[in-house]
Amino acid sequence: MIPTTEVKIRGYHLDFYGHVNNARYLEFLEEARWDLFENHFDPERWKAKQLGFFVVRIAINYRRPASLGDVLSIATHISHFGKKSAVFTQRIFRKADEELVADADITFTLADLKTGRAVPIEGELKEAFIPFCMDEGFESTR
Amino acid sequence: MIPTTEVKIRGYHLDFYGHVNNARYLEFLEEARWDLFENHFDPERWKAKQLGFFVVRIAINYRRPASLGDVLSIATHISHFGKKSAVFTQRIFRKADEELVADADITFTLADLKTGRAVPIEGELKEAFIPFCMDEGFESTR
């Protein structure tokens, strides 16, 4: 099952059209990625590796506005591995009717915190992510 | 000359790596677009048209981190017209050394505020944007 995170839309999320502001969606997506990490990765093992996640590209499509009181459900999976980068695909649904509100591809690198350089995503490192590659037939818009 | 907007990086823009947070960049880009509008469009004519700008897609590349005290310079131009959408390309430079910090393509529609439907970007409407199509040889990353 794809990990999901829920967010409820409050007044402070909205802009003056009464819709969730563009920048706020990136916080919702970040919340869902933290949620994934916390529930599925061993923080001690990550700390020992001295690696940081760095987002290098975000492509987000805003498909339907979300409004006050909507509960959004965010599904996150890994859709692509490059040599030194990988891509989280995240989809935000309105929970009540399962309509797609937004979807995004988040390209990240894993960088050595001392040198700042991206490391290859292979071997044990890649394996740690494999459980998050499952998708349910949604075609990435990237 | 391409319109530019400046933003100075303050403590509240930074995350715990000491870098500007991903979501905050979208606010900087929005600031630059408001700046462009205000200085180059006639608000009364826009109001009369009853049209709203709606962002439908943002693709942003984070190229270099920005840090406390950096002055960022944001250049904005229109790089593409579709039938019912158009694209702002925005580049964020560090003013001191002119290094590219981030660049983004912002796809927007103009929608009738009553019906919510996107209108064709043609004729007088398209002409209003033509002064903002100039670029200085930067190749869009879209």
Added chain:
Amino acid sequence: MIPTTEVKIRGYHLDFYGHVNNARYLEFLEEARWDLFENHFDPERWKAKQLGFFVVRIAINYRRPASLGDVLSIATHISHFGKKSAVFTQRIFRKADEELVADADITFTLADLKTGRAVPIEGELKEAFIPFCMDEGFESTR
């Protein structure tokens, strides 16, 4: 029992000292007030009254820093009624050790959405709030 709301501290909440940013706490407090409303007020009755909540004063004490991964627990009650205003007292605790992280008094008015004028908080209106006046012996810092 005093209504409580929980928030988990994520990377995007932190500033470059690694602490939750001052402004972000106001969002946490607003989240808790929305939570209270949603769970304890009848939205239809409120809509019919055409009244809006307007915050006129916030006094917040930052007592201990909150850090990545901390779960904060926010308790909200009404501590004071004026003629045309009332005060929510909100306390933010670190859930793990019940230490007080911040506490705030939020003074609000109820204003007629058409005239913008504050209405007296009395009769039926005041009664609606009485269930939220319970406290557990914490002395307001206002």
Added chain:
Amino acid sequence: MIPTTEVKIRGYHLDFYGHVNNARYLEFLEEARWDLFENHFDPERWKAKQLGFFVVRIAINYRRPASLGDVLSIATHISHFGKKSAVFTQRIFRKADEELVADADITFTLADLKTGRAVPIEGELKEAFIPFCMDEGFESTR
């Protein structure tokens, strides 16, 4: 002359009432304090002291709503010295008509970055702030 900072209200500052959101004002106030520091303090001397500014209390009165396109002018001065704390009083005016939009008292300590302990604000340290104690007859609301 009291140092002032200007902020122009944009769409992303507003909530769904069309007013600047409560939390956003704290960012405007922080912007004005950074501005003051940058223009009037020697960063090298501060760095050498290894002291950080920590806000321990904010009391803000929201007096008039600010709307899209308003230019806000923020005046900042020091209104009080305690033994180990001091208070910035900041007033936010609407530039066009000089109406008071909000005013705030920001209590801060100077803490040793190694021990985390507040240091006494006296001698050379206090003197550095004295140029910012000038006010123009506005009575603090604290």
